[in-house]
Amino acid sequence: MAGLTDSLSRFASNPGFATLPGSASAVIKTGFTDTIATMIAGRDTEVVQILREFVRQRQSSASEAQVLFIGEQVASNDAALINGTAAHALDYDDVALGGHPSTVLVPAILAEAERLDACGADVMRAYLVGYEIWAELSRREPDPYHLKGWHPTAVLGTVGAAGAVAWLNRLSPEHCRHAISLAASMACGLVANFGTMTKPLHAGRAASSAVDAVRLASAGLTAAPDAIERHAGYLAALSPKGAADLSDAVELGERLRILESGLSIKKYPMCYSTHRVVDGVLDLVEKHGIRPADVETVDATIGVSQASMLRNHSPATGLEAKFSLEFSVAAALISQKVGLTELTDNYVRRSDVRELMGKVRIHTSESSCPIEPVFALSDQVTITLKDGRRLESGDIRFARGNALLPLQDHELKAKFLDCCASAELDADQLYTRLNSLETLKSIRELAVFSELTTV
Amino acid sequence: MAGLTDSLSRFASNPGFATLPGSASAVIKTGFTDTIATMIAGRDTEVVQILREFVRQRQSSASEAQVLFIGEQVASNDAALINGTAAHALDYDDVALGGHPSTVLVPAILAEAERLDACGADVMRAYLVGYEIWAELSRREPDPYHLKGWHPTAVLGTVGAAGAVAWLNRLSPEHCRHAISLAASMACGLVANFGTMTKPLHAGRAASSAVDAVRLASAGLTAAPDAIERHAGYLAALSPKGAADLSDAVELGERLRILESGLSIKKYPMCYSTHRVVDGVLDLVEKHGIRPADVETVDATIGVSQASMLRNHSPATGLEAKFSLEFSVAAALISQKVGLTELTDNYVRRSDVRELMGKVRIHTSESSCPIEPVFALSDQVTITLKDGRRLESGDIRFARGNALLPLQDHELKAKFLDCCASAELDADQLYTRLNSLETLKSIRELAVFSELTTV
Incomplete structure (x- = not known):
């Protein structure tokens, strides 16, 4: 050959x-x-x-x-x-x-x-x-x-x-x-x-x-x-x-x-190893209307390799929090989302966030996903409420946004707009143009947006 | 620690x-x-x-x-x-x-x-x-x-x-x-x-x-x-x-x-693995007044690793000749030096150079130098003349210019001037200034030489 x-x-x-x-x-x-x-x-x-x-x-x-x-x-x-x-x-x-x-x-x-x-x-x-x-x-x-x-x-x-x-x-x-x-x-x-x-x-x-x-x-x-x-x-x-x-x-x-x-798109600006658990927590919050004050403990089971990357059990900054499962669970419970606005030093240091982080317990599974060997075959999360109820996610096989569980168009757009929120440009128009990328006669047509930012 | x-x-x-x-x-x-x-x-x-x-x-x-x-x-x-x-x-x-x-x-x-x-x-x-x-x-x-x-x-x-x-x-x-x-x-x-x-x-x-x-x-x-x-x-x-x-x-x-x-300074613009043999040939030429036409064969013994680098047994260009022991021996016999003027395509293709390259035989030694493991403990070269005489270099332990066999000042200067020969600058003055580098109040004093080149 x-x-x-x-x-x-x-x-x-x-x-x-x-x-x-x-x-x-x-x-x-x-x-x-x-x-x-x-x-x-x-x-x-x-x-x-x-x-x-x-x-x-x-x-x-x-x-x-x-x-x-x-x-x-x-x-x-x-x-x-x-x-x-x-x-x-x-x-x-x-x-x-x-x-x-x-x-x-x-x-x-x-x-x-x-x-x-x-x-x-x-x-x-x-x-x-x-x-x-x-x-x-x-x-x-x-x-x-x-x-x-x-x-x-x-x-x-x-x-x-x-x-x-x-x-x-x-x-x-x-x-x-x-x-x-x-x-x-x-x-x-x-x-x-x-x-x-x-x-x-x-x-x-x-x-x-x-x-x-x-x-x-x-x-x-x-x-x-x-x-x-x-x-x-x-x-x-x-x-x-x-x-x-x-x-x-x-x-x-x-x-x-x-x-x-394909491509796996991150829904949260966090280490990818946290994503399945965040999905599980958000689903349980939505289904059961959980308030942060109701939570007694959160038990999360993830793969060994995932756990090794999530080293920051009590992060002090937004950057450290990216590699903390405890933080991602706390943010999901309190804000019902984990986005750029949560990954700030101030948010990480809030007393209610820190209190919830203390209620998260991490368990590991030896299983391994044949498609993504860094991950367990599935993750699980169980939220125990103060009234004694145990709410279980069941097996979470792929994170939302994974190539095998793609985000919906509106979710992709929501991330796009969130990312552009602090930028002075017409994010809607840029999004539309990128979605018809194959029709652009010149890639320079993307540059017109820069004019909006320099006014 | x-x-x-x-x-x-x-x-x-x-x-x-x-x-x-x-x-x-x-x-x-x-x-x-x-x-x-x-x-x-x-x-x-x-x-x-x-x-x-x-x-x-x-x-x-x-x-x-x-x-x-x-x-x-x-x-x-x-x-x-x-x-x-x-x-x-x-x-x-x-x-x-x-x-x-x-x-x-x-x-x-x-x-x-x-x-x-x-x-x-x-x-x-x-x-x-x-x-x-x-x-x-x-x-x-x-x-x-x-x-x-x-x-x-x-x-x-x-x-x-x-x-x-x-x-x-x-x-x-x-x-x-x-x-x-x-x-x-x-x-x-x-x-x-x-x-x-x-x-x-x-x-x-x-x-x-x-x-x-x-x-x-x-x-x-x-x-x-x-x-x-x-x-x-x-x-x-x-x-x-x-x-x-x-x-x-x-x-x-x-x-x-x-x-x-220390530093080993190359005397020849050739793969370092050839240097000991070139030294040996040049010594024999000087001692015995050998003319290229007198040479029947040249037998060179070098280390296995050295030989593996000298892959070009019949080089066609100056660049290829850098990795040819045959070429370096031929140039040393014909020009009584191996310098930049020999490492040109024209020189490599000369019929007398090519004829002499054909008379070189390479042998390898399993010995190894404890200081420079890529090399044999020593190299040897034997020139057999058409009149039957066998001229032997004996053991060549280090190339001239090696940190343990440093070049003389006049040899360093000769290389310097040879390297600068095609440049329009005052090489003598630059050499002098570099030799008192520790006294320069500003390294910019070296830049004055550039004026000479842009006239």
């Missing part, structure tokens, strides 16, 4: 789908819409402010792509850096393939699409190229990258996004190969930096490096024709236990993995 | 040497002088031209540090990117700690020193900080990084140079810690891309990422306090066999590893 690097490059050069299947198209549009929402929601975070100043220090007059929908234009690699970081800053972006595909793909594609004046349909095809390359790399490694210390979003994202951007630039197969191989040499990002500003920067760097790799390769910079698969190449170097499959035939273009894996 | 990340950061914040030992000072000045020579020699290579255009596309008006001693000023991270790539482009830069320390440290330090208007003595101290951090990381991994696929110059260099630049910026211990931990998340570069333009780019990216990490950390970007040593952190993620020592006490500042390991 042809080498893997070569196969990825041929696919990125000529993916061979003139029209996208409707179901793939819907997933892709959801990915763009949701990522832009989390990017806008994350735009005032401290890490994004630091990066904007970092980019300003270059004193660049390149005006290729917009930053954060605020009417500011910078070089496209700098736009990808800032926008990718913003999209990942709140841990609110979508999930698939053991990582966060859209938070790297979308900022890289948008930045280059704006520079190139690409149409909406091409932007969507570029996303599919990036997703499929990412999936092809991901499936070859049986062990979680986290096990070794690698942040999969960063290390797989750099190469996947390079493929997407290479296609958007209509690179030749040879230049694609250099771009993908060069991107493999730019793949980095450590799990050790989770919980710090460096984590979202991984996504921004991956998006920006993808743009860099394509620019350099198209200018003639060379890289190895087999850097992905060769002995001690990309897949081997990153492999947690040295078990990467370097020889299995490439199936790119024959089947679309996006139709199998 | 304090954590390793913390110890590295405290050292970078306060290394505690007011004056450098003379022997360390000499090594550091050699590192700067030789790296600037290889940077100047590499400045017209294609990869450097591509990177200069890549930086130009930013349309940056930042004017912080010079590029390639040619009177052009750019942002310091961009200068580090271009200069680091140029210094590594010809495989002619110095060797130590299983990699190439100066090709990352020197460009990063020079770029930031120029921006900060630092003095020569501080520049030298910054180098020592970077070298010692690099050595501290390097000694904790018993297996060659190459084994897994990682380019040690790139992955260790990013963190070492971040320490150096952090000290130059007088970062607090806390900001140093964020910078070093962030740099750990930027560490990347694959051996798979050796032999392509991506290899020198690894050095440039490492130098530039180091500057980025320090800028971002000093602006408040956070990273983990223990990213280097924690479970599945930097050392573990990169470890070829999972055997990195994460617990041994830190000895930074107590002993100077630069006094033990």
